[in-house]
Each structure stands twice: as C-alpha cells, then as structure tokens.
Amino acid sequence: MRIGILVAVLGERDAVGTDVREMAAALQRLGHHARMFASASHGVPAAEPLAAMEELLRDPDAVLIYHFAFGWPPAIDFLRRARCRRIVRYHNVTPPEFFAEWSPEYEAACRAGRAEIDTLAALDCELYLGDSPHNVDDFLAAGVPRRRTAVLAPFNRLDHLLTVPGDFALLDAPRQRKATWLAVGRLAPNKGHLDLFDAFALYRDYCEANARLIVVGSRDPRLVSYNAALMERLCVLGIEADVRFLSGVGEEVLKAAYLSADALVSLSAHEGFCVPLIEAMALGVPVIARDAGAQAWTLGGAGLLSEGADPARVAASMERVRQDAALRDAMRETGFARIASEFAPGVLERNLGDLTEAFR
Amino acid sequence: MTRVAIVVQRCHESVVGGSEALAWQYARMLSARHEVEVLTSTATEHVLWSSTLPPGAEQREGIVIRRFPIALGRTPYWEALYRRLIDDEAAIRADGNHWREALQDEFIRCQGPHCPDLHAWLQVRASDYDAVVFCTYLYSTTYFGIRAVAPEKAILVPTLHDEAAACLSVFSRLYARYRRRIWLTHAERRIASRLWGCDAGSVLGMAVDTEPVAPERRDRPYLLYCGRIEAGKGCDELLSAFERLPVRGRTSLVLTGADHLGLPRSPDIEFLGFVDDARKRALMAGASAFVLPSRFESFSIVALEAMAQGTPVLVNGQSEVMVDHIERSGGGLHYDSQDDMVLKMERLCMLDTDARARIGSAGRDYVLANYGEERIRAQLEAIVGQAISAGSVERTGSGP
C-alpha cells in the first residue's frame, strides 16, 4: 500500500521527527511503500517536497498520515482536497493559556493550532490517531466518533539510547554521590520548571543540603521574559550554584545525565505523551511526576505521581526514593515491564501493522 | 510434549567454557523427555562478543539452537566502566547500592552479550515454554532476559563467584525473586548466602564420565596434571614443590594440555601436550595421584574425573570448592602451604596399594553418588518438572 507521511517541518532530534522517521521505517518493514513529505527537513533521512505529494493525494487507494503538532493551514487544504484515505496523527498542541503571561506570539500560535482541532475533526477523516488517550480526548470533544479514533504511542529510539555510551565527564563529575535530580525537556512555561525549582529548593533546605539538579533542555531565545523569570527564581531561592543547565547536548551526555540521576522529575502541567518518561523507565531510572496530561498513562503505575506540583510532596518523594531500595526496585521493575509490553519498538510496529491492515 | 528453553551466552561446538559446557550437558539430558531449545547469542568468543555465527535457528543432536544478533559487544567504554567497578570494589562490597541502579544496569548491559532480540523473543514467547533455564548470573542474556519469565517456571543456574560484580545490588534483588536455583557446589551456595543473602535451591553440578578405563602404565610411577599450564593455575607452585620432592628420582610428573609457562627440560618431567579424552582418563587411572594446584575453581570437572578413575587427588586448600570435595569424599588431601604441598605429595606417592585403593575408592564412590549421569539427569528432571507443574498451575489455576 502506498502511504504518505506529511509533517509541517521534519526536525532532526525532536519527538515528532523521531516518530515520523521511525514510523516510515516500520511501514517499510511491514511491506508498505512509505514516503515522507514536509515543507522543510533537517537531518536524515530527509523528507520530499510537498509538490511531490500531489499524485498520492489523487490515489483513492493510498493513505496519507498527517502529523499534527501545531497549526499549519496548508495541511487543511491538502486534507480537504485529498482523494486518498486520511489519518490525522495527533501529538497535541499546548493550550494557549500557558503562554498568556509570557509571549503573545506563542499564545496566538497555540490558539490557532487548537482551533485546527475542530477544523480537522470536521473533515471526517478515516482515522484520528493519538499518542495517548489524553490526546484522543481532544478529538472526541470535537465530535469525532470513537470508532474513528485509536491510540498508538509514538515511535522511539530507546534501543539506540540503551547502547549509546555515557559521557564520562558527566558521570565522573563532582558531587556524584549526592542527591541528583534530573529534568529533561525544553524550557517552556508548560513544562513546570518554576515549580521544579521550588521543590528542589525545599528539598535542599529540609532533606539534603548538597543536592544538585541537572536540567537538560534547550532554551528558546524568543521566550525572553520566561527565561529571565527562571534565572530570577534561581537567584531568589539561592540555588543557582546547585543547578546545572545542559542545552543542545548529544546523546552521550543525555545518557550520562540519566545514569547520574536518582530520579527523573517531571512537573510538566501539560503533556501529550512525554518521551523522557519512557527513556527514564527504559534505563531503570525512577520517575517522580505530576499527574497532568498523559503522564499517568505513560507511566502506567511505574512512577510516583503527585496531584498538582506541591513542592513538599515532590521533595518528600525524592527523599523516599533515595532511602527506600525496595521502592526503587518496584518502580524500576514496573517500568521495565511497561516498556516491554507497551513501548518496545517491536510492540509499536505490531500495533501499527494492525491499524494499517484495516486500510487494505 | 513439554518445551524447555535454556538461555546461555554462547553455544557452539568450538566454544570452550564451563557454563557453556554445563548448559549443553543439561540440554542433552533434558532432550530425552522434552523439546529443548537453546537461546543464545551469535558469539563464539567471550572477550569482545564478536558475532561470528549467523542469527537464526539450527539443529544439533535434536536440539534447536536459536541464535540472536548482538547489539552491543564489549567496547573501550565497558573497559572504562569495569575499571571504575574495580576502583570502587571496596565500597561496593560494603554497600551494593554504592552505584546507582541505572549505572549498574549499564555495566551489565555493556558487559554483554546484549541481545535485545533475545529479550523480545522471551517477552512474546515465554508462555510457549513450560520451563526456562538461565545459565550464568553475570551476563546480559540472563539479567535482562529472566524478567520476561514468571518466577514459577524459571530456573537460575548462577555459576556464582566471589567477585566485585556479584556485589552489585541489582543482582541480589532481581535474583531474590527467582527461587528455583541450581548451585554447582555447596561452596557456591555459601557464597550466595554471603553476597546475596539468599541460598535457596539445589546443589547439583554436572555429570562426570565414570566409565572405568584400563590404566596407562609408564616407566615409573607418576603424578598427573591436566589442563592449562600457567602460573594462574598454580603450576609454578606445582613445579617448585616437585623440585623439592624427596622421591623425585623415582617418580615422574606428567602434564597434559597447553604449556604457557615454559616447562623446564628434565628427565623427571614429561609433557604430553593435548591428549584425547580416552587417553586422559587412562592416564588418570594409572597415576599415583592427580594434582590440582589452582585456587580458582568453580566446580573442577577434571578433578572429579580423576576421582572417578579411583585416583587420589591433591588440591589447593585455598579453593573452597576443592576442599569441600575432599572433605566430603575422603578421596584425597589438600595442602595449605608450599611445604605442606611437598609433604602431601610425598605421602601420596608413598601410599601402598591398599591405601591407594581405599582412598581412590572413596573418591570414586563420592563421584558415583553425586555426579553420575543418571543421578544428575534425575535431579535435573525433578527440578524442571517442579517448574513445569508450577507454571501449569499458574496458567490454569489448577493442577496439570
């Protein structure tokens, strides 16, 4: 079967780019003829230009899978006039209210993106495929019948992460024996870094004085006031010397960060799936997370959840993880089982195969 | 027919290794009554885990050998991790959690052979097997594969040594859940009790060939050594002691195997190189005593083979495993110093026929009672049978 995968921009190392590339590779292995199309492409393999997609759009036997992660009006036009079967693969758009006090531009972009949910729902596509049940809920709320929805976790490169060597400069860094918090994810208002700093400061004041926090994630130069607010919070809490930022790092440093951590702490207020959670579970790192968005579903009971981001609750969770070996064991084993049964590449490929069978 | 899988890091006729030999022996024994599959890697060597065999299934002696590709062999990265493990050995022995669990996993994974396809195979098909035997606690194939199998139907053969890696807490915590264990020796079981805080399981070992053969007669009575000839095996001590042996003029020292030490030229020392199994047993049967100076023995099938031929054995008292064999059998002596070695060698050389026969017979009885093929097979079948029954109850909620 001819299958086209459409995305606005094919990134090199982001979650959507990984899902697109690995999905294309999985479809090829399943015997389909899969091609990727984008308006811009970074990294390899590259996507083809949009003009090359016209012939596929006209073929009623072909399938187009559109990866929807932010507003992009040309996609609406393609889907509207396509004669082929259409699947909307939804990665979630951050609600605009998270950016209200930080960036009018981002707020407007998110609002426009969220509006496209209704437009896409009205196009009556053959399937709406979410990364998680949380994502699917957005389309159910827009009126898509449940029988036209399905959940397929994003494709990942966990196998590769497991075999990449860790960077020794980080593994051998000073204070290796002290409590080490880890946060992974870009610095954005919905990711909860301000709450994270509050919780870390409390932990440092009442649980372990010489703890450290490693924050892996890129800083967006367009979020000037938010970045300044983060720095100011560090100074006010007096923890700037205990927080290390790692930005634009390679896989070796990321791996070393996970191996150095006592727990991954994810206080994000909105997530459609949260890839760092499965990276942590695959590497056997305990997870402390906020019960928001899809995080509870992704963890599947493997992590310690807190409603809201109460700093005391998060700090107490880290203290307990550090002290209770049996608890760590339980979290790790539950995480390994969750990965093996739900997110291993072979499992995702099988699930994708089942979904595409229905289109033959 | 019931299906049993055996997971081991290597499996090929060219492979020389203790746990690999054990795994194959168990596979052959079980194949009489079960459909046996060996799940293994594509490696034949254990230094870098290079993939030299093609992935896929083949049959040998009616046993399916299913090989899985290696995603991660040993690299300089693992060497660096291993150096850090040795540097931290004292701290790890004091506290198994000295390294964070994720880093411990990383060490084990990089130690290899890391075969994600084997783990995925077990994840999907563990329910197709009625029992799964995992050989060698240390390697990735066991550590990551065993999680896919319910504890009721998994059998662990740790082949545990007292070494730094064994003190990592992830091993003791994971394997505490898998209570069906087979120990090679009582000494290994004691090591497990000390390092892992758990020693449940059965002491079984391997089957030893007990068929008596006609002894090889040589010009003079002789002491015998079989195996790698090098300092790590205590052969330098053996030569020193033989040099000082008062009866040296009337007794030879015969050695077989590969010489990595550089044996001195002497009319009393006879080096025969590699010999086949039949001649080895004949030499054992004809020897005044079989000497095993090595400190690091996990089972020592060669000493048991000598005892099976009714030959007294002399072993190093620093090997807990060998001292156990001697004290339980009465089939020989152990020494605790170089001087003691000379004395005990002389004593064995001077034994009269009756005394030699008494000691030799005690040793042979011990091997027959504990390591005869039928006994090992029956015990192994019993352990596997229990696992199969337990797995069946878990599946159906009632008896088979």
Added chain:
Amino acid sequence: MSSEYKDEDPSARIERAGHEIRLLAAGLRDRPRLARTEVSDATSTERLEPARLAYAISELAGTHHRTFVEAAFRALLKRAPEPDETEAHLARLTAGARKVEILGDLRWAPEGRRVGVHVRGLRARYLLAKATRVPVFGRLLDLCLDVAALPLQPRHLRAVETTLAARDEATQETLQGLNARIGILAAQVRTLAEQAAARTTQFTQRLDDLHATLHQQALALHAVESALHTRIDAAEKAVEEGRHLGERQRERLEELEFIRQRFYAINHWAHSLETAFARIDDTARTREGELAARAATLALPALAAEPPSAQDQQSWDEAFASALPIHAGVLAFTCGRDWIERLARRGFAVVHAEPNPVLAEAARVEGVVVEPVDANELLRRVPEQSVDGISILAVSSVVRTLPLVDLLDASARVLRANGVLLLADAPGVAALVDDLRGLRADARIGVLPAPLFHAFGFAEARRIATNGSVAWLLRRAAA
C-alpha cells in the same frame, strides 16, 4: 524493611509509598532547616551566571586582584578578559585605582552599555571616583575623602594584619593537609599496583582461553581444508562438463544478440511514431482551445445583445435555493454570470467549473472559486458526501464528455444526504458555444421518466417546466 511487605506486589508497594509520602510531605517544613556544610563546587567566577543581569556592588568588589578582574568581565561584559586586558587592569589596581572606577569603566563602556547589567550602588560611587580625577577639585575631594576615612585606617590596618596572620595559619594547615594527602595517595598507589598485578593475572588467564580457542579452531580448519580438497576435485570435473555446455550456449547468445538488435530498431521506430502522434495531439488540442475561445468571444456579446428569458432562471433559482441550507456548498457547471451571481447573493459557497478561459473570466464573481476543469474532472476530485448542491444549466454540453448515467452516479456520490441536483437544458452561452463549434448534443432530459432517478439514489424527482425549457430538481436520499 518489614517482613510484612517483603513479597509485596510492586504496584502495591508504589501505591503504598505514595500514601506514606503524602503524610511525610505534610510535616516536611516542620523540620529544622539544614545548614550548607560543603562549599559549592562552583568557583566565584562560575557563580556569576551568564544570564544574570542584576548584582549588588559588594558581590563584585568582594574579591581581589586577578579574581576581581575576571569576575568583573564575566558579570558586566559576559565574557572572559583577553590576557592584555587583564594585565592592563591589574596594572591600574597596582597603581592605586579604585575598584568602583574599574567596574564603572567596564559598565559604561560601549560594550558594557550593550549588555546592560544593573549594579546596585555603582553609579553614585563611580561618579564620585571620577570626580576625584578632575584637576585640582578632584585632588581636594580625594583629600577630603581620605581625611574622612582616617579614623577607619587603624582599624583597617589591624584587620589586614589579622587577615594576613590568619592566612598564614591557613597556609600552614593546608601544607600539613597536603602532606597527609600525599601519604594517602602513596598508599593508594601501592594498592593500585597490587590490583594491577591481580588484573594482569586475569588478563593472562583470558589469553590462555584464547589460545585454547585458537587451537580448537586450527583443528576445525584442518577438517575444512580436507573437505575443500574433495570439493575442488568435484568442481574441476564439473568445469569440464561445463565447457561443452558453453559451446552450445555461445551459439544461442549470438542468436539472441541478433534478435536484440532487431528489437532496438523496432523500439526506435515505435518511439518516433509515438512522438509524431503526440505532436499531432498537441496541435489538435491547441486548435481546439483556439476554437473554443473564439466561439466564446463571439457568443458572449451576441447573448448580451439578445439575452434569453430570465424567467426560467428565476423559477429554478427559487426552487433550488429553497431546497438548500444556509451557507450551503454548491458546485456550478455550464452556467453564465447571471446564475453565478444569483447563487452568490444567496450566501452559498460556490465552486464554478469552467474549462473555457474566456467564459470563466466572463463569469468571474467575487468570492466564487473558479476551477479551470470540466465537470468530469471536478466531480472526480471532490470527496464523497461533501457538497450540498449541484447545478447544471446546460446538461447537453456536459453529456458530450460525461454520459448521463455517469453524471448522475458521480453527482450522487459527492452529494450529502438530502443534497439537491438541478438538471436543466436551457439556451445559454454554453449551448451557443457548442453550436458554433458544431458539437451540440441533446441530453433529452425532457423525456426522462421520474422513477429513473430513484435508481441513482435520488429519493425525490420534481420536474420544473417553464417556457419551453425543462428542468429537474432531484433530492438525494437521506442516509
């Protein structure tokens, strides 16, 4: 750990821990605050976070000499100083320059202004320091400041003496500590040497394993060699047999070569023929296009001078519009500007298909999408059940290229449930253009029985007869 929980299910353990943590969190802030016991492993220069834009003067002036210069550059200019810059500022300090002066010079240099760091208390003190540089007045001011500071000098001197003495003691302690550390390191080196010896033994053992492996493989190779010799003999025999076979095959190859050459010649001739036909097709299409444009150019002014009756269109318009919802999506084929304007005025979302560029331009109305394709092509593109209404005013023009049965099928496919199709065959610009081109067909919709349309999925078929023109209003069945 309590034995009660020893064999606890992992999920239960995690859940239980969650409850216990909730209780623990409630009392966390009641604990005594912890004192920091370790100095941060960041040096003074590393604490000055590159993104930080606000400092107190005491943070920057609290260090000395080279550390002070480096810290000042990193804080105020967000970069490390060049070696010559460091030396220049150290020279200034040695010459007695005040730290606030150096800080101010950096802050208010062009580079410092661009970075824009705020240092609380610096401006006033910098201005004062600069004032002391003014000839005469500055000297007097400096003198006054020094006199004002005189009472503090003895105290300052005593503090300096005490600090130096303390540093001397600290240095001695450090030296003693270093000696002790050297002793420990020496012991560690000895331990390492022992460990290395043990490792060497292990490596030697591994080498021995390799030797044994190699020996086994040498034996295996020997066996393979013997097998190879046997195979080589068999292969040589096979080669001899193959030689005879080769002779016969060579003759066959020559025949095939002859056939291949003939095939290429025929292929080339066929390609030339295809090219010629394509040229003829192109010419015909171009000619057709010119004819169609010319016919349209003639027909439009003629009809403008003598327009057909608008009464037909009026009644069709009313019947069609009343059957459609508000803001309906409508396709229009073979109709003129008047009809398009009617539909647009009613607020419908209209797509007009008109392959003739002259007619398309003449019928262009604001807000209406024009597709330069014929009805057949547009109906193929439109997704199923996506349109509320279709109007065709000169169905005879359409059936020239799309037979009526296919037209009705395609219309039923794209119409939503309860959608309507208006079929008419009125005189108009499309019909006149066809006449001029000699392409006129007759769909004879006037003689069609109403039940015929049910077979195509139209539940209702209403005939609208006006002055000589016949039209049908067909309603698609509900889902």
